[in-house]
Amino acid sequence: MAGDSKLKGGCLCGAVRYELAAEPVMTGICHCLNCQKLSGSGHAFHIMVPEAAFSVCGTTKGYTWAADSGSKVTTSFCGECGSPMFGRTGSFPGMVTVRAASLDDPTAVKPQVRVFAKRQQPWDHADPALPAFPTMPPAENRA
């Protein structure tokens, strides 16, 4: 995550574009069942940036649900092509969680941890060097 070039991304059809004016404060892979459902895959790779550093161009649709913790989670996606790109959770107010795979250059970022590892599918292989938490890390480890 070195360098000062802005991270940019968008959806598959190009109707929605976004920019990050700051480096991610936290990055991680999530194996939770909602991330599996939303990605159609074994996990999502999220990078978290402050709301003030996030700008979006284009119209998104959103879906909000209540997480097990009780906090509300919203996922934002393109209404044309359906690509999920970013979201917000009440657990991290003032932050936007961007889906790293929606970046123009996803190799520009690296995951720091894995969360909800207890939900990991047997066919979803992960880097054993990454610290893994069965659910979320303890609160004192959060940003």
Ligand SMILES: [Zn+2]
């Ligand atoms: Zn689109």
Ligand SMILES: [Zn+2]
């Ligand atoms: Zn998740």
